[in-house]
Amino acid sequence: MSEQRAVILVSGGLDSATVLAMARAEGYACYTLSFDYGQRNRAELQAAERVSASLGDVEHKVVRLNLDSIGGSALTDAAIDVPESLTEGIPVTYVPARNTIFLSIGLGWAEVLGAQDIFIGVNAVDYSGYPDCRPEYIAAFETMSNLATRIGVEGRKTTIHTPLMKLGKGEIIRAGLDLGLDYSLTVSCYQASVEGFACGKCDSCRLRRQGFVDAGVKDPTRYI
Structure with a gap:
C-alpha cells in the first residue's frame, strides 16, 4: 500500500474540520468518519459531509448508533435543556462514553483500511470539562488500541493524533485559515436549526464566537 x-x-x-485540514496537509489519504448517534443537532451531519467533500476525502462514512436510547445528555435527550450559561463540573452536554465509542469504531475501520493513524479534534484548553478530551485519556486509549488489535499484536503501532490538544480556539481558527479552510461550512452549535443556524447562546457557540474574536477575523457563523 503506497498511500x-x-x-x-x-x-x-x-x-474536527481543522484536524481534517491538518491531516490532509500532512499528506494523508483521509477517510472521514461521522456518527448519527441520535443527537439533537442533525445539521452537523450535513456539515460533516460538506467539510469532508470540500477537503478531498477519499471516503466519507456515517455510522448509525442509538445513544439517545440510553440518554444522559442534553445532546441526546430532548427532556434535558441545553444550558446557556457556564456550570460547575462536567456539563450536561457531556455524552456518556461518546469518544470511547467513536474512537473504538474508528479503530475498527482503521484496521480494515490498513491505517495506523487516527485523528480526533479533542482539546484540553476549550474542552468544556469533558473527561474524554484530556491527554491522559487519549494516551490510555492508544495503549489499549495497541493491545487489543491484530495490527498491534503484529507490531504495527496505531497512533491517535490530537493536533489541537494544547491550542486555544483562536489558534485553531488561525491554523485552519492558513490551510484554506472555509469555516462557513461547519456547524458547532449544540442546538442548531435544521438549516444549520446557530443559537448563539450555548457553550459551544460562545467558545466559537470568542475564537473568531481572538483570531481577529470575521465570524462566518449563521446565527438565528
Whole structure:
C-alpha cells in the first residue's frame, strides 16, 4: 500500500474540520468518519459531509448508533435543556462514553483500511470539562488500541493524533485559515436549526464566537 491512510473523526464542527485540514496537509489519504448517534443537532451531519467533500476525502462514512436510547445528555435527550450559561463540573452536554465509542469504531475501520493513524479534534484548553478530551485519556486509549488489535499484536503501532490538544480556539481558527479552510461550512452549535443556524447562546457557540474574536477575523457563523 503506497498511500498513508488515516481515519479522521469528523463531527461537522470547527475543531474536527481543522484536524481534517491538518491531516490532509500532512499528506494523508483521509477517510472521514461521522456518527448519527441520535443527537439533537442533525445539521452537523450535513456539515460533516460538506467539510469532508470540500477537503478531498477519499471516503466519507456515517455510522448509525442509538445513544439517545440510553440518554444522559442534553445532546441526546430532548427532556434535558441545553444550558446557556457556564456550570460547575462536567456539563450536561457531556455524552456518556461518546469518544470511547467513536474512537473504538474508528479503530475498527482503521484496521480494515490498513491505517495506523487516527485523528480526533479533542482539546484540553476549550474542552468544556469533558473527561474524554484530556491527554491522559487519549494516551490510555492508544495503549489499549495497541493491545487489543491484530495490527498491534503484529507490531504495527496505531497512533491517535490530537493536533489541537494544547491550542486555544483562536489558534485553531488561525491554523485552519492558513490551510484554506472555509469555516462557513461547519456547524458547532449544540442546538442548531435544521438549516444549520446557530443559537448563539450555548457553550459551544460562545467558545466559537470568542475564537473568531481572538483570531481577529470575521465570524462566518449563521446565527438565528
